Amino acid sequence: MKRGVVIGSRINLENGLFSINGNVDTEDLAKWLLYWDHITYAGVGLNGHSFSGTPTQDILFLESEGLFKTEIIDIQSLDLQSLPPPELEAHFWGLSGNQFHIVSSAARIKLSKQLSETTGNIWSVGQAGGEKLLLPGTHEQKELIDVQLVNCLPVPAKLTPFEDILDFKAKYQGELIRLRRALDALREKILSSSDERRATDAAIHEISSSLTDIYSALDGSGIKTISESIALYTKNPDLVFWASLGEQAADSQGIPIELGRYTGAALATVIKFLKRNVPGGQNLPNSNSDFTYAFEAIQQLK
Structure with a gap:
Protein backbone atom coordinates (compact mmCIF):
# COMPACT_ATOMS: atom_id res chain seq x y z
CA MET A 1 0.00 0.00 0.00
CA ALA A 128 7.07 21.74 7.62
CA GLY A 129 9.24 24.75 8.22
CA GLY A 130 8.52 25.22 11.91
CA GLU A 131 4.76 25.65 11.58
CA LYS A 132 2.67 25.06 14.64
CA LEU A 133 0.24 22.17 14.51
CA LEU A 134 -2.56 24.01 12.75
CA LEU A 135 -5.99 22.45 12.83
CA PRO A 136 -9.52 23.72 12.18
CA GLY A 137 -10.58 25.69 15.23
CA THR A 138 -13.59 24.59 17.22
CA HIS A 139 -14.62 24.97 20.82
CA GLU A 140 -14.01 21.25 21.24
CA GLN A 141 -10.51 20.02 22.08
CA LYS A 142 -9.01 16.60 21.63
CA GLU A 143 -6.06 15.16 23.50
CA LEU A 144 -3.45 13.69 21.17
CA ILE A 145 -0.14 12.04 21.76
CA ASP A 146 2.84 13.76 20.18
CA VAL A 147 5.57 11.23 19.37
CA GLN A 148 8.83 13.03 18.68
CA LEU A 149 11.90 11.65 16.96
CA VAL A 150 14.40 14.20 18.18
CA ASN A 151 17.18 15.29 15.82
CA CYS A 152 17.63 11.79 14.44
CA LEU A 153 15.82 11.65 11.09
CA PRO A 154 18.28 11.95 8.18
CA VAL A 155 16.96 14.17 5.39
CA PRO A 156 18.73 15.30 2.20
CA ALA A 157 20.77 18.47 2.54
CA LYS A 158 19.94 21.57 0.55
CA LEU A 159 20.57 21.36 -3.21
CA THR A 160 20.51 17.55 -3.31
CA PRO A 161 19.34 16.68 -6.86
CA PHE A 162 15.91 15.05 -6.87
CA GLU A 163 17.20 12.49 -9.35
CA ASP A 164 19.68 11.32 -6.69
CA ILE A 165 16.88 10.99 -4.13
CA LEU A 166 14.77 8.92 -6.53
CA ASP A 167 17.74 6.70 -7.38
CA PHE A 168 18.33 6.16 -3.67
CA LYS A 169 14.67 5.27 -3.08
CA ALA A 170 14.75 2.71 -5.87
CA LYS A 171 17.95 1.12 -4.57
CA TYR A 172 17.10 1.17 -0.86
CA GLN A 173 13.35 0.69 -0.94
CA GLY A 174 13.62 -2.14 1.57
CA GLU A 175 15.33 0.04 4.18
CA LEU A 176 12.75 2.81 3.80
CA ILE A 177 9.85 0.36 4.05
CA ARG A 178 11.43 -1.15 7.17
CA LEU A 179 11.40 2.26 8.89
CA ARG A 180 7.80 2.82 7.80
CA ARG A 181 6.78 -0.52 9.30
CA ALA A 182 8.71 0.20 12.49
CA LEU A 183 6.83 3.48 12.92
CA ASP A 184 3.55 1.67 12.23
CA ALA A 185 4.45 -0.92 14.87
CA LEU A 186 5.10 1.78 17.45
CA ARG A 187 1.77 3.42 16.61
CA GLU A 188 0.00 0.09 17.11
CA LYS A 189 1.67 -0.35 20.50
CA ILE A 190 0.49 3.12 21.49
CA LEU A 191 -3.09 2.62 20.29
CA SER A 192 -3.35 -0.78 21.95
CA SER A 193 -2.23 0.82 25.24
CA SER A 194 0.01 -2.15 25.84
CA ASP A 195 1.48 -2.27 29.33
CA GLU A 196 4.34 -4.44 28.13
CA ARG A 197 7.30 -2.10 28.33
CA ARG A 198 9.48 -4.62 26.50
CA ALA A 199 7.17 -4.49 23.47
CA THR A 200 7.37 -0.70 23.33
CA ASP A 201 11.14 -0.73 23.75
CA ALA A 202 11.45 -3.36 21.00
CA ALA A 203 9.49 -1.12 18.61
CA ILE A 204 11.75 1.83 19.46
CA HIS A 205 14.88 -0.27 19.00
CA GLU A 206 13.64 -1.28 15.53
CA ILE A 207 13.15 2.39 14.63
CA SER A 208 16.68 3.15 15.83
CA SER A 209 18.14 0.27 13.85
CA SER A 210 16.20 1.30 10.73
CA LEU A 211 17.39 4.89 11.01
CA THR A 212 20.98 3.69 11.33
CA ASP A 213 20.66 1.64 8.14
CA ILE A 214 19.15 4.57 6.23
CA TYR A 215 21.83 6.94 7.49
CA SER A 216 24.56 4.53 6.40
CA ALA A 217 22.94 3.99 3.00
CA LEU A 218 22.63 7.73 2.38
CA ASP A 219 26.25 8.26 3.40
CA GLY A 220 27.39 5.40 1.16
CA SER A 221 25.44 6.88 -1.74
CA GLY A 222 27.20 10.22 -1.36
CA ILE A 223 24.02 12.06 -0.38
CA LYS A 224 24.75 14.71 2.23
CA THR A 225 22.21 14.83 5.03
CA ILE A 226 21.17 16.85 8.03
CA SER A 227 19.44 15.46 11.10
CA GLU A 228 15.98 16.82 11.80
CA SER A 229 13.20 16.24 14.25
CA ILE A 230 9.79 15.01 13.22
CA ALA A 231 6.64 15.00 15.31
CA LEU A 232 3.93 12.40 14.75
CA TYR A 233 0.48 13.05 16.17
CA THR A 234 -2.04 10.32 16.82
CA LYS A 235 -4.73 9.25 19.28
CA ASN A 236 -3.76 9.59 22.92
CA PRO A 237 -3.51 6.17 24.59
CA ASP A 238 -5.10 5.13 27.86
CA LEU A 239 -3.41 5.64 31.20
CA VAL A 240 -2.05 2.10 31.11
CA PHE A 241 0.34 3.16 28.34
CA TRP A 242 1.67 6.10 30.32
CA ALA A 243 1.94 3.90 33.40
CA SER A 244 4.07 1.45 31.42
CA LEU A 245 6.51 4.30 30.84
CA GLY A 246 6.72 4.98 34.54
CA GLU A 247 4.65 8.15 34.36
CA GLN A 248 1.04 7.91 35.56
CA ALA A 249 -0.05 11.29 34.21
CA ALA A 250 2.19 13.17 31.84
CA ASP A 251 1.73 16.91 32.02
CA SER A 252 -0.86 18.04 29.47
CA GLN A 253 1.35 21.02 28.60
CA GLY A 254 4.01 18.71 27.28
CA ILE A 255 6.55 17.31 29.72
CA PRO A 256 8.47 14.80 27.61
CA ILE A 257 9.17 11.22 28.51
CA GLU A 258 12.46 10.18 26.96
CA LEU A 259 12.83 6.58 25.86
CA GLY A 260 16.01 5.04 24.70
CA ARG A 261 19.23 6.53 23.45
CA TYR A 262 20.85 3.60 21.70
CA THR A 263 24.63 3.82 21.77
CA GLY A 264 26.60 2.48 18.87
CA ALA A 265 24.08 3.73 16.33
CA ALA A 266 25.10 6.11 13.59
CA LEU A 267 22.43 8.43 14.94
CA ALA A 268 21.51 8.52 18.62
CA THR A 269 17.77 7.87 18.69
CA VAL A 270 15.73 9.79 21.21
CA ILE A 271 11.95 9.39 21.23
CA LYS A 272 9.75 11.51 23.44
CA PHE A 273 6.07 11.15 24.21
CA LEU A 274 3.99 14.21 25.11
CA LYS A 275 0.30 14.87 25.63
CA ARG A 276 -1.17 17.72 23.63
CA ASN A 277 -4.56 19.37 24.01
CA VAL A 278 -5.37 20.36 20.43
CA PRO A 279 -8.45 22.29 19.24
CA GLY A 280 -10.26 20.79 16.33
CA GLY A 281 -12.61 18.16 17.63
CA GLN A 282 -14.14 16.07 14.85
CA ASN A 283 -12.23 18.03 12.21
CA LEU A 284 -9.01 16.26 13.17
CA PRO A 285 -7.56 13.57 10.89
CA ASN A 286 -8.45 9.98 11.68
CA SER A 287 -6.00 9.30 14.49
CA ASN A 288 -6.87 5.60 14.57
CA SER A 289 -5.40 4.97 11.13
CA ASP A 290 -3.18 7.90 10.16
CA PHE A 291 -0.47 10.10 11.55
CA THR A 292 -0.26 13.83 11.18
CA TYR A 293 3.39 14.68 10.59
CA ALA A 294 5.23 17.91 11.32
CA PHE A 295 8.90 18.57 10.64
CA GLU A 296 10.76 20.87 13.03
CA ALA A 297 7.63 21.47 15.07
CA ILE A 298 9.13 20.88 18.49
CA GLN A 299 10.29 24.40 19.21
CA GLN A 300 6.92 25.77 18.12
CA LEU A 301 4.89 23.63 20.50
CA LYS A 302 4.82 25.13 23.98
Missing part, protein backbone atom coordinates in the same frame (compact mmCIF):
# COMPACT_ATOMS: atom_id res chain seq x y z
CA LYS A 2 1.36 3.39 -1.02
CA ARG A 3 1.77 6.32 1.36
CA GLY A 4 1.00 9.90 0.41
CA VAL A 5 1.29 13.22 2.18
CA VAL A 6 -0.84 16.34 1.70
CA ILE A 7 0.99 19.63 2.14
CA GLY A 8 -0.03 23.26 1.82
CA SER A 9 0.99 26.90 2.01
CA ARG A 10 3.52 27.95 4.60
CA ILE A 11 1.87 30.58 6.79
CA ASN A 12 3.54 32.82 9.36
CA LEU A 13 1.89 34.92 12.04
CA GLU A 14 4.51 37.02 13.78
CA ASN A 15 4.24 40.27 15.74
CA GLY A 16 0.73 40.82 14.46
CA LEU A 17 1.83 40.46 10.83
CA PHE A 18 0.50 37.83 8.45
CA SER A 19 2.44 36.39 5.54
CA ILE A 20 1.77 33.44 3.27
CA ASN A 21 4.01 31.67 0.80
CA GLY A 22 2.17 29.46 -1.63
CA ASN A 23 5.38 28.01 -3.02
CA VAL A 24 6.93 24.88 -1.55
CA ASP A 25 10.56 25.12 -0.50
CA THR A 26 12.91 22.71 -2.24
CA GLU A 27 14.25 21.52 1.12
CA ASP A 28 10.73 20.64 2.25
CA LEU A 29 10.02 18.77 -0.97
CA ALA A 30 13.18 16.69 -0.50
CA LYS A 31 12.00 15.54 2.94
CA TRP A 32 8.60 14.46 1.73
CA LEU A 33 10.05 12.88 -1.41
CA LEU A 34 12.45 10.64 0.52
CA TYR A 35 9.94 9.20 2.95
CA TRP A 36 6.62 9.31 1.06
CA ASP A 37 5.47 7.82 -2.25
CA HIS A 38 3.29 10.72 -3.44
CA ILE A 39 2.96 14.41 -2.58
CA THR A 40 -0.21 16.43 -3.14
CA TYR A 41 -0.43 20.17 -2.58
CA ALA A 42 -3.77 21.38 -1.20
CA GLY A 43 -4.50 24.77 -2.72
CA VAL A 44 -7.53 26.79 -1.65
CA GLY A 45 -10.07 28.41 -3.94
CA LEU A 46 -13.24 30.49 -4.00
CA ASN A 47 -15.62 31.16 -6.91
CA GLY A 48 -13.21 29.90 -9.52
CA HIS A 49 -10.18 31.72 -8.12
CA SER A 50 -7.42 29.81 -6.36
CA PHE A 51 -4.24 30.28 -4.38
CA SER A 52 -1.69 27.52 -4.89
CA GLY A 53 1.67 29.10 -5.59
CA THR A 54 3.77 29.01 -8.76
CA PRO A 55 5.18 25.64 -9.91
CA THR A 56 8.97 25.54 -9.68
CA GLN A 57 11.23 23.48 -11.91
CA ASP A 58 11.49 20.91 -9.10
CA ILE A 59 7.71 20.60 -8.91
CA LEU A 60 7.40 20.35 -12.69
CA PHE A 61 9.96 17.53 -12.62
CA LEU A 62 8.06 15.66 -9.89
CA GLU A 63 4.80 16.17 -11.78
CA SER A 64 6.37 14.64 -14.89
CA GLU A 65 7.36 11.63 -12.76
CA GLY A 66 3.81 11.27 -11.41
CA LEU A 67 4.94 12.04 -7.86
CA PHE A 68 3.41 15.48 -7.28
CA LYS A 69 0.08 17.06 -8.04
CA THR A 70 -2.01 20.04 -6.96
CA GLU A 71 -5.68 19.90 -6.05
CA ILE A 72 -7.87 22.88 -5.18
CA ILE A 73 -10.29 22.74 -2.25
CA ASP A 74 -13.09 25.30 -2.40
CA ILE A 75 -13.42 27.26 0.83
CA GLN A 76 -17.21 26.98 0.66
CA SER A 77 -16.92 23.19 0.98
CA LEU A 78 -15.16 23.45 4.36
CA ASP A 79 -16.84 23.45 7.76
CA LEU A 80 -15.63 26.78 9.09
CA GLN A 81 -18.40 27.71 11.50
CA SER A 82 -15.99 28.07 14.40
CA LEU A 83 -13.43 30.45 12.94
CA PRO A 84 -12.02 32.81 15.57
CA PRO A 85 -12.91 36.52 15.36
CA PRO A 86 -10.61 38.39 12.95
CA GLU A 87 -7.58 39.92 14.66
CA LEU A 88 -5.86 41.42 11.64
CA GLU A 89 -6.88 43.27 8.51
CA ALA A 90 -8.45 40.99 5.89
CA HIS A 91 -5.98 39.86 3.21
CA PHE A 92 -7.54 36.95 1.31
CA TRP A 93 -11.20 36.66 0.32
CA GLY A 94 -12.34 38.50 3.44
CA LEU A 95 -10.29 36.32 5.77
CA SER A 96 -7.95 37.68 8.40
CA GLY A 97 -4.47 36.25 8.91
CA ASN A 98 -5.46 34.47 12.12
CA GLN A 99 -8.28 32.78 10.16
CA PHE A 100 -6.56 31.89 6.88
CA HIS A 101 -4.09 29.45 8.43
CA ILE A 102 -7.04 27.47 9.80
CA VAL A 103 -8.64 27.43 6.35
CA SER A 104 -5.41 26.15 4.80
CA SER A 105 -5.13 23.42 7.41
CA ALA A 106 -8.77 22.41 6.97
CA ALA A 107 -8.16 22.07 3.22
CA ARG A 108 -5.23 19.71 3.85
CA ILE A 109 -7.24 17.55 6.21
CA LYS A 110 -10.25 17.34 3.89
CA LEU A 111 -8.08 16.44 0.91
CA SER A 112 -6.19 13.83 2.95
CA LYS A 113 -9.47 12.14 3.86
CA GLN A 114 -10.72 12.29 0.26
CA LEU A 115 -7.55 10.75 -1.15
CA SER A 116 -7.53 7.99 1.46
CA GLU A 117 -11.08 7.08 0.41
CA THR A 118 -10.65 7.36 -3.36
CA THR A 119 -7.16 5.94 -3.90
CA GLY A 120 -7.13 3.07 -1.41
CA ASN A 121 -3.78 4.30 -0.11
CA ILE A 122 -2.87 5.92 3.21
CA TRP A 123 -2.60 9.70 3.15
CA SER A 124 -1.29 11.84 5.99
CA VAL A 125 -1.31 15.56 6.67
CA GLY A 126 2.13 17.15 6.50
CA GLN A 127 3.53 20.41 7.83
Whole structure:
Protein backbone atom coordinates (compact mmCIF):
# COMPACT_ATOMS: atom_id res chain seq x y z
CA MET A 1 0.00 0.00 0.00
CA LYS A 2 1.36 3.39 -1.02
CA ARG A 3 1.77 6.32 1.36
CA GLY A 4 1.00 9.90 0.41
CA VAL A 5 1.29 13.22 2.18
CA VAL A 6 -0.84 16.34 1.70
CA ILE A 7 0.99 19.63 2.14
CA GLY A 8 -0.03 23.26 1.82
CA SER A 9 0.99 26.90 2.01
CA ARG A 10 3.52 27.95 4.60
CA ILE A 11 1.87 30.58 6.79
CA ASN A 12 3.54 32.82 9.36
CA LEU A 13 1.89 34.92 12.04
CA GLU A 14 4.51 37.02 13.78
CA ASN A 15 4.24 40.27 15.74
CA GLY A 16 0.73 40.82 14.46
CA LEU A 17 1.83 40.46 10.83
CA PHE A 18 0.50 37.83 8.45
CA SER A 19 2.44 36.39 5.54
CA ILE A 20 1.77 33.44 3.27
CA ASN A 21 4.01 31.67 0.80
CA GLY A 22 2.17 29.46 -1.63
CA ASN A 23 5.38 28.01 -3.02
CA VAL A 24 6.93 24.88 -1.55
CA ASP A 25 10.56 25.12 -0.50
CA THR A 26 12.91 22.71 -2.24
CA GLU A 27 14.25 21.52 1.12
CA ASP A 28 10.73 20.64 2.25
CA LEU A 29 10.02 18.77 -0.97
CA ALA A 30 13.18 16.69 -0.50
CA LYS A 31 12.00 15.54 2.94
CA TRP A 32 8.60 14.46 1.73
CA LEU A 33 10.05 12.88 -1.41
CA LEU A 34 12.45 10.64 0.52
CA TYR A 35 9.94 9.20 2.95
CA TRP A 36 6.62 9.31 1.06
CA ASP A 37 5.47 7.82 -2.25
CA HIS A 38 3.29 10.72 -3.44
CA ILE A 39 2.96 14.41 -2.58
CA THR A 40 -0.21 16.43 -3.14
CA TYR A 41 -0.43 20.17 -2.58
CA ALA A 42 -3.77 21.38 -1.20
CA GLY A 43 -4.50 24.77 -2.72
CA VAL A 44 -7.53 26.79 -1.65
CA GLY A 45 -10.07 28.41 -3.94
CA LEU A 46 -13.24 30.49 -4.00
CA ASN A 47 -15.62 31.16 -6.91
CA GLY A 48 -13.21 29.90 -9.52
CA HIS A 49 -10.18 31.72 -8.12
CA SER A 50 -7.42 29.81 -6.36
CA PHE A 51 -4.24 30.28 -4.38
CA SER A 52 -1.69 27.52 -4.89
CA GLY A 53 1.67 29.10 -5.59
CA THR A 54 3.77 29.01 -8.76
CA PRO A 55 5.18 25.64 -9.91
CA THR A 56 8.97 25.54 -9.68
CA GLN A 57 11.23 23.48 -11.91
CA ASP A 58 11.49 20.91 -9.10
CA ILE A 59 7.71 20.60 -8.91
CA LEU A 60 7.40 20.35 -12.69
CA PHE A 61 9.96 17.53 -12.62
CA LEU A 62 8.06 15.66 -9.89
CA GLU A 63 4.80 16.17 -11.78
CA SER A 64 6.37 14.64 -14.89
CA GLU A 65 7.36 11.63 -12.76
CA GLY A 66 3.81 11.27 -11.41
CA LEU A 67 4.94 12.04 -7.86
CA PHE A 68 3.41 15.48 -7.28
CA LYS A 69 0.08 17.06 -8.04
CA THR A 70 -2.01 20.04 -6.96
CA GLU A 71 -5.68 19.90 -6.05
CA ILE A 72 -7.87 22.88 -5.18
CA ILE A 73 -10.29 22.74 -2.25
CA ASP A 74 -13.09 25.30 -2.40
CA ILE A 75 -13.42 27.26 0.83
CA GLN A 76 -17.21 26.98 0.66
CA SER A 77 -16.92 23.19 0.98
CA LEU A 78 -15.16 23.45 4.36
CA ASP A 79 -16.84 23.45 7.76
CA LEU A 80 -15.63 26.78 9.09
CA GLN A 81 -18.40 27.71 11.50
CA SER A 82 -15.99 28.07 14.40
CA LEU A 83 -13.43 30.45 12.94
CA PRO A 84 -12.02 32.81 15.57
CA PRO A 85 -12.91 36.52 15.36
CA PRO A 86 -10.61 38.39 12.95
CA GLU A 87 -7.58 39.92 14.66
CA LEU A 88 -5.86 41.42 11.64
CA GLU A 89 -6.88 43.27 8.51
CA ALA A 90 -8.45 40.99 5.89
CA HIS A 91 -5.98 39.86 3.21
CA PHE A 92 -7.54 36.95 1.31
CA TRP A 93 -11.20 36.66 0.32
CA GLY A 94 -12.34 38.50 3.44
CA LEU A 95 -10.29 36.32 5.77
CA SER A 96 -7.95 37.68 8.40
CA GLY A 97 -4.47 36.25 8.91
CA ASN A 98 -5.46 34.47 12.12
CA GLN A 99 -8.28 32.78 10.16
CA PHE A 100 -6.56 31.89 6.88
CA HIS A 101 -4.09 29.45 8.43
CA ILE A 102 -7.04 27.47 9.80
CA VAL A 103 -8.64 27.43 6.35
CA SER A 104 -5.41 26.15 4.80
CA SER A 105 -5.13 23.42 7.41
CA ALA A 106 -8.77 22.41 6.97
CA ALA A 107 -8.16 22.07 3.22
CA ARG A 108 -5.23 19.71 3.85
CA ILE A 109 -7.24 17.55 6.21
CA LYS A 110 -10.25 17.34 3.89
CA LEU A 111 -8.08 16.44 0.91
CA SER A 112 -6.19 13.83 2.95
CA LYS A 113 -9.47 12.14 3.86
CA GLN A 114 -10.72 12.29 0.26
CA LEU A 115 -7.55 10.75 -1.15
CA SER A 116 -7.53 7.99 1.46
CA GLU A 117 -11.08 7.08 0.41
CA THR A 118 -10.65 7.36 -3.36
CA THR A 119 -7.16 5.94 -3.90
CA GLY A 120 -7.13 3.07 -1.41
CA ASN A 121 -3.78 4.30 -0.11
CA ILE A 122 -2.87 5.92 3.21
CA TRP A 123 -2.60 9.70 3.15
CA SER A 124 -1.29 11.84 5.99
CA VAL A 125 -1.31 15.56 6.67
CA GLY A 126 2.13 17.15 6.50
CA GLN A 127 3.53 20.41 7.83
CA ALA A 128 7.07 21.74 7.62
CA GLY A 129 9.24 24.75 8.22
CA GLY A 130 8.52 25.22 11.91
CA GLU A 131 4.76 25.65 11.58
CA LYS A 132 2.67 25.06 14.64
CA LEU A 133 0.24 22.17 14.51
CA LEU A 134 -2.56 24.01 12.75
CA LEU A 135 -5.99 22.45 12.83
CA PRO A 136 -9.52 23.72 12.18
CA GLY A 137 -10.58 25.69 15.23
CA THR A 138 -13.59 24.59 17.22
CA HIS A 139 -14.62 24.97 20.82
CA GLU A 140 -14.01 21.25 21.24
CA GLN A 141 -10.51 20.02 22.08
CA LYS A 142 -9.01 16.60 21.63
CA GLU A 143 -6.06 15.16 23.50
CA LEU A 144 -3.45 13.69 21.17
CA ILE A 145 -0.14 12.04 21.76
CA ASP A 146 2.84 13.76 20.18
CA VAL A 147 5.57 11.23 19.37
CA GLN A 148 8.83 13.03 18.68
CA LEU A 149 11.90 11.65 16.96
CA VAL A 150 14.40 14.20 18.18
CA ASN A 151 17.18 15.29 15.82
CA CYS A 152 17.63 11.79 14.44
CA LEU A 153 15.82 11.65 11.09
CA PRO A 154 18.28 11.95 8.18
CA VAL A 155 16.96 14.17 5.39
CA PRO A 156 18.73 15.30 2.20
CA ALA A 157 20.77 18.47 2.54
CA LYS A 158 19.94 21.57 0.55
CA LEU A 159 20.57 21.36 -3.21
CA THR A 160 20.51 17.55 -3.31
CA PRO A 161 19.34 16.68 -6.86
CA PHE A 162 15.91 15.05 -6.87
CA GLU A 163 17.20 12.49 -9.35
CA ASP A 164 19.68 11.32 -6.69
CA ILE A 165 16.88 10.99 -4.13
CA LEU A 166 14.77 8.92 -6.53
CA ASP A 167 17.74 6.70 -7.38
CA PHE A 168 18.33 6.16 -3.67
CA LYS A 169 14.67 5.27 -3.08
CA ALA A 170 14.75 2.71 -5.87
CA LYS A 171 17.95 1.12 -4.57
CA TYR A 172 17.10 1.17 -0.86
CA GLN A 173 13.35 0.69 -0.94
CA GLY A 174 13.62 -2.14 1.57
CA GLU A 175 15.33 0.04 4.18
CA LEU A 176 12.75 2.81 3.80
CA ILE A 177 9.85 0.36 4.05
CA ARG A 178 11.43 -1.15 7.17
CA LEU A 179 11.40 2.26 8.89
CA ARG A 180 7.80 2.82 7.80
CA ARG A 181 6.78 -0.52 9.30
CA ALA A 182 8.71 0.20 12.49
CA LEU A 183 6.83 3.48 12.92
CA ASP A 184 3.55 1.67 12.23
CA ALA A 185 4.45 -0.92 14.87
CA LEU A 186 5.10 1.78 17.45
CA ARG A 187 1.77 3.42 16.61
CA GLU A 188 0.00 0.09 17.11
CA LYS A 189 1.67 -0.35 20.50
CA ILE A 190 0.49 3.12 21.49
CA LEU A 191 -3.09 2.62 20.29
CA SER A 192 -3.35 -0.78 21.95
CA SER A 193 -2.23 0.82 25.24
CA SER A 194 0.01 -2.15 25.84
CA ASP A 195 1.48 -2.27 29.33
CA GLU A 196 4.34 -4.44 28.13
CA ARG A 197 7.30 -2.10 28.33
CA ARG A 198 9.48 -4.62 26.50
CA ALA A 199 7.17 -4.49 23.47
CA THR A 200 7.37 -0.70 23.33
CA ASP A 201 11.14 -0.73 23.75
CA ALA A 202 11.45 -3.36 21.00
CA ALA A 203 9.49 -1.12 18.61
CA ILE A 204 11.75 1.83 19.46
CA HIS A 205 14.88 -0.27 19.00
CA GLU A 206 13.64 -1.28 15.53
CA ILE A 207 13.15 2.39 14.63
CA SER A 208 16.68 3.15 15.83
CA SER A 209 18.14 0.27 13.85
CA SER A 210 16.20 1.30 10.73
CA LEU A 211 17.39 4.89 11.01
CA THR A 212 20.98 3.69 11.33
CA ASP A 213 20.66 1.64 8.14
CA ILE A 214 19.15 4.57 6.23
CA TYR A 215 21.83 6.94 7.49
CA SER A 216 24.56 4.53 6.40
CA ALA A 217 22.94 3.99 3.00
CA LEU A 218 22.63 7.73 2.38
CA ASP A 219 26.25 8.26 3.40
CA GLY A 220 27.39 5.40 1.16
CA SER A 221 25.44 6.88 -1.74
CA GLY A 222 27.20 10.22 -1.36
CA ILE A 223 24.02 12.06 -0.38
CA LYS A 224 24.75 14.71 2.23
CA THR A 225 22.21 14.83 5.03
CA ILE A 226 21.17 16.85 8.03
CA SER A 227 19.44 15.46 11.10
CA GLU A 228 15.98 16.82 11.80
CA SER A 229 13.20 16.24 14.25
CA ILE A 230 9.79 15.01 13.22
CA ALA A 231 6.64 15.00 15.31
CA LEU A 232 3.93 12.40 14.75
CA TYR A 233 0.48 13.05 16.17
CA THR A 234 -2.04 10.32 16.82
CA LYS A 235 -4.73 9.25 19.28
CA ASN A 236 -3.76 9.59 22.92
CA PRO A 237 -3.51 6.17 24.59
CA ASP A 238 -5.10 5.13 27.86
CA LEU A 239 -3.41 5.64 31.20
CA VAL A 240 -2.05 2.10 31.11
CA PHE A 241 0.34 3.16 28.34
CA TRP A 242 1.67 6.10 30.32
CA ALA A 243 1.94 3.90 33.40
CA SER A 244 4.07 1.45 31.42
CA LEU A 245 6.51 4.30 30.84
CA GLY A 246 6.72 4.98 34.54
CA GLU A 247 4.65 8.15 34.36
CA GLN A 248 1.04 7.91 35.56
CA ALA A 249 -0.05 11.29 34.21
CA ALA A 250 2.19 13.17 31.84
CA ASP A 251 1.73 16.91 32.02
CA SER A 252 -0.86 18.04 29.47
CA GLN A 253 1.35 21.02 28.60
CA GLY A 254 4.01 18.71 27.28
CA ILE A 255 6.55 17.31 29.72
CA PRO A 256 8.47 14.80 27.61
CA ILE A 257 9.17 11.22 28.51
CA GLU A 258 12.46 10.18 26.96
CA LEU A 259 12.83 6.58 25.86
CA GLY A 260 16.01 5.04 24.70
CA ARG A 261 19.23 6.53 23.45
CA TYR A 262 20.85 3.60 21.70
CA THR A 263 24.63 3.82 21.77
CA GLY A 264 26.60 2.48 18.87
CA ALA A 265 24.08 3.73 16.33
CA ALA A 266 25.10 6.11 13.59
CA LEU A 267 22.43 8.43 14.94
CA ALA A 268 21.51 8.52 18.62
CA THR A 269 17.77 7.87 18.69
CA VAL A 270 15.73 9.79 21.21
CA ILE A 271 11.95 9.39 21.23
CA LYS A 272 9.75 11.51 23.44
CA PHE A 273 6.07 11.15 24.21
CA LEU A 274 3.99 14.21 25.11
CA LYS A 275 0.30 14.87 25.63
CA ARG A 276 -1.17 17.72 23.63
CA ASN A 277 -4.56 19.37 24.01
CA VAL A 278 -5.37 20.36 20.43
CA PRO A 279 -8.45 22.29 19.24
CA GLY A 280 -10.26 20.79 16.33
CA GLY A 281 -12.61 18.16 17.63
CA GLN A 282 -14.14 16.07 14.85
CA ASN A 283 -12.23 18.03 12.21
CA LEU A 284 -9.01 16.26 13.17
CA PRO A 285 -7.56 13.57 10.89
CA ASN A 286 -8.45 9.98 11.68
CA SER A 287 -6.00 9.30 14.49
CA ASN A 288 -6.87 5.60 14.57
CA SER A 289 -5.40 4.97 11.13
CA ASP A 290 -3.18 7.90 10.16
CA PHE A 291 -0.47 10.10 11.55
CA THR A 292 -0.26 13.83 11.18
CA TYR A 293 3.39 14.68 10.59
CA ALA A 294 5.23 17.91 11.32
CA PHE A 295 8.90 18.57 10.64
CA GLU A 296 10.76 20.87 13.03
CA ALA A 297 7.63 21.47 15.07
CA ILE A 298 9.13 20.88 18.49
CA GLN A 299 10.29 24.40 19.21
CA GLN A 300 6.92 25.77 18.12
CA LEU A 301 4.89 23.63 20.50
CA LYS A 302 4.82 25.13 23.98
